[in-house]
Amino acid sequence: MLAAALDGCRGGQLAAVVGDSGEPGVVALARVGNGQRLMSYLTDHSWNLLLHNQAFCEVFENNKPPRNPMEWMCLSPWARTVILLDWHRIWAPAGLNQVKNAVKAYPRNPVLLDMARRINQDPEARPIWKGINEPYTHPDGDSRPFFHPKYGAGWIDITASTPLGMHNGRLVTLDFRRK
Template sequence: MFPGEQAPTNMMRWLLLDPVARTEVLLQWETRWAPAVMPHLRHAADLNPQVPALADLERDILNDPVAGPVYRRCAPAPVPHFDGEELPFSHPVHGPGHLINCLAEPVSSPGVRLMIAFFTADSPRVDVHATNVPIPVRTNMPTS
């Protein structure tokens, strides 16, 4: 799912600050992804002012020339309910498609958000270098 096959250390930081994520992976970042996730960050930062990682991330976003203006515009919005929403995504192996997002808040960890995403390709890619071409099996072999 991630370029270089390495998951980011901080998913929210990757979603909002990584230039490759914003331009190549999270399609329509400014109009679809940022408005879907920025209010969640703002809400978490407001509820947890004692958590330095949230304050640091919010500060870095505000100082970012791309994310900062979008954050100022989108973050104050009410927290959106995007459970089940399809967001445009470019998979590094399967190409363009959509992630269907499923959000949960574990009962044992109030305030924590768990996101499970299912990818659906827009159209299948054909691998012209595939070597797994089906070989016909002959069932009526002579018995000499």
């Protein structure tokens, strides 16, 4: 099932979080996620997790996904050393570049500003962040090395899209394949 990622968020409250998509849009997105055998999740423009399915949960400790998948990807030691294989060369440059671009687009967003501040304080992320100088805006179509706790080492193929009724939201599907 695609579940609300925010504690206590149900029905109309979730529609308010998702924005102008309204309840029918949320129900439709939930149906998309429920029908997925692949890992699937929905975030806002700050990467706050709004919806996710059970397949996505299986990646995380205690089957509990982080409140912000981008923050987890950029700053979690467990993500760097266990799940996101070749983090320094593949995952970090892509993720950090996305955050850098988002901060430029939303310079007053407190979630993004806090994430950027913590990235700049992180000894592993900071040098990569400082060295980014190429445009990279989204992961759609990327394939990256990945360790799935249930299936082992392999790759994920990433599909990312923006639901039409949700300004700058992201619906991401991750297709895991073994090496």
